[in-house]
Amino acid sequence: MILAVASGKGGTGKTTVSVNLAWMLGSDVRLLDCDVEEPNAHLFLKGSMTKEEIVTIPVPQVDESLCDGCGECGKFCEYHAIVTFGTAPLVFPEMCHGCGGCAMVCPQKAIHEINKRIGVVETLQAGNITLIQGRLDVGSAMAPPLIREVKARLQKGLPAILDAPPGTSCPVIATLRETDFVVLVTEPTPFGLHDLKLAADMVRELGIPFGVVVNRVGVGDERVHVYCKEQKIPLMLEIPDDRRIAEAYSRGELIVESLPEYRGLFLNLIEKTINSKNVEVG
Ligand code: SF4
Ligand code: SF4
Numbered sequence: 001m002i003l004a005v006a007s008g009k010g011g012t013g014k015t016t017v018s019v020n021l022a023w024m025l026g027s028d029v030r031l032l033d034c035d036v037e038e039p040n041a042h043l044f045l046k047g048s049m050t051k052e053e054i055v056t057i058p059v060p061q062v063d064e065s066l067c068d069g070c071g072e073c074g075k076f077c078e079y080h081a082i083v084t085f086g087t088a089p090l091v092f093p094e095m096c097h098g099c100g101g102c103a104m105v106c107p108q109k110a111i112h113e114i115n116k117r118i119g120v121v122e123t124l125q126a127g128n129i130t131l132i133q134g135r136l137d138v139g140s141a142m143a144p145p146l147i148r149e150v151k152a153r154l155q156k157g158l159p160a161i162l163d164a165p166p167g168t169s170c171p172v173i174a175t176l177r178e179t180d181f182v183v184l185v186t187e188p189t190p191f192g193l194h195d196l197k198l199a200a201d202m203v204r205e206l207g208i209p210f211g212v213v214v215n216r217v218g219v220g221d222e223r224v225h226v227y228c229k230e231q232k233i234p235l236m237l238e239i240p241d242d243r244r245i246a247e248a249y250s251r252g253e254l255i256v257e258s259l260p261e262y263r264g265l266f267l268n269l270i271e272k273t274i275n276s277k278n279v280e281v282g
Contacts, residue, residue, distance in 0.1 A: 002160045003273055004179040006203075007186060008195025010166035013215035013239065014185045016249060017269075018163040019044045020256050022129045024266040029129055030160040034147045034175040036119060036134035041163055043252045047126025054120055055134075055149045057098030057142060058113035064088040066110035073102035073111060098145060118142045121149050143171040151175070168202045176203065181276040182210040183236060183269075188220035193227060200233065209276055211236035213269070237269040 005018045015033075019041050022031040033039040060073070060082055067088040074084040081095035082102050093116050103111040119136040134150040136143055143165070151174075154160050164175040176182055182203050186196040196212065203210045211234035214224055218241035228235050239245070239255075239262075248258040256263045 001181070001274065002154065002162065002179045004162040004164050004176050004182045004208075006164035006172060006176060006182055006184055006199060007166055008168060008184070008197075008199035009191065012166075012185045012187050012192065013213075014166065015041050015044070015163055016215070016245075016255065017183065017185050017213055017237075017239075018161050020254055020262075020266050021270060022161050023127075023254050024256055024263060024270060025128070025159060025161075027128055028158055030153070030155060030158055031129050031131045032150050032154070032160060032162045033131065033133035034150055034162050034171070035165040036136045036143050036146045036150070036171070037165065039133040039135055041131055042122075042124055042133060044254055045124065045126035045129060045131055047124045047129070047131065049122055049124050051123040052120050053122075053149075054117055055146055056115035056117050057096070057145050058100060059093040059096040059098060059116045060091055060102050060111045061114045062088055062091065063110045063112070066108045067106075068108055068110075070107060072105045072107060076101050076105045094139065094141060097142065119146045121146070121153065123153070144174040147171055147174040151178075168198050172202070173206070176206055176208060179208060181273050182208050183213050183273065184210055185213045185215055186224055187216050188214055188222070188224045190220075190223065192220065193223050196224060196227070200231065211272065211276070213237040213239065215239045216241040234272070236272050237265055239265065 005014050007014045022029050033041040069087045071084040073082045073089055079095050081092045082089045118140045122133050124131040132153045134146040162175055165171045184199050186192040212228050213236050217238045245255055
């Protein structure tokens with residue numbers, strides 16, 4: 001089972017849910033930190049890095065002696081990463097998605113590809129958890145290709161938990177694709193509800209079953225609960241607004257280690273997600 005943990009906005013407790021779930025599984029699990037602009041799951045795991053792999057994408061390089069300035073490459077590139085003004089094109093590697101299309105359409109075969117580094121994939125071992133995290137290079141905007149590299153390290157037959165980037169943009173979609181179930185983490189506040197609605201619409205569009213975890217129950221109001229009930233979205237877990245949880249978080253500790261009384265809640269969430277085949281797409 002591949003479970004993704006996502007949220008419509010940052011700071012809702014998405015990583016907290018991901019790492020505590022992974023720990024509570026108690027058997028071999030892959031935890032993929034797909035929040036490649038700001039990976040932080042490693043802060044909660046006591047382990048050591050076993051591997052670091054450089055990730056590149058192919059970007060075009062133009063042989064000006066062959067180029068006749070026809071402009072076909074610029075017309076093809078929807079990202080405006082290669083532009084022509086009747087002369088040999090200018091390439092903007094930081095905007096290139098590495099699709100290879102410009103090289104394919106060039107009639108003069110004037111374009112070949114060179115590898116451009118976008119970040120690294122790091123592997124850490126912490127007990128039963130194999131943490132695989134992407135780390136985007138500063139200045140690189142190519143999160144989706146790096147996320148795909150992280151996901152390429154899923155192991156068939158081994159359960160996996162994917163910690164998605166916050167929001168509803170392309171990196172989130174790249175993370176959620178081909179997962180079995182999505183847990184949307186939110187807070188019971190008007191902002192939480194607003195972003196939950198956007199995230200729920202996105203997951204519905206992708207056709208993936210999903211449920212909601214409400215964090216910091218006790219602050220805010222009941223509107224998130226009412227929304228879930230009205231929309232028939234399963235409420236998978238409620239984490240109370242407990243100061244001790246915030247303190248454990250700030251020390252980089254897992255809730256289930258520091259506050260064992262919460263283990264039952266996360267076990268319950270695991271059971272619900274394992275049985276999620278019976279959960280309707282909300
Ligand atoms: S490889 Fe694709 S994204 Fe990059 S410049 Fe060429 S057409 Fe544009
Ligand atoms: S398609 Fe090829 S020949 Fe035409 S402008 Fe681009 S690089 Fe030059």
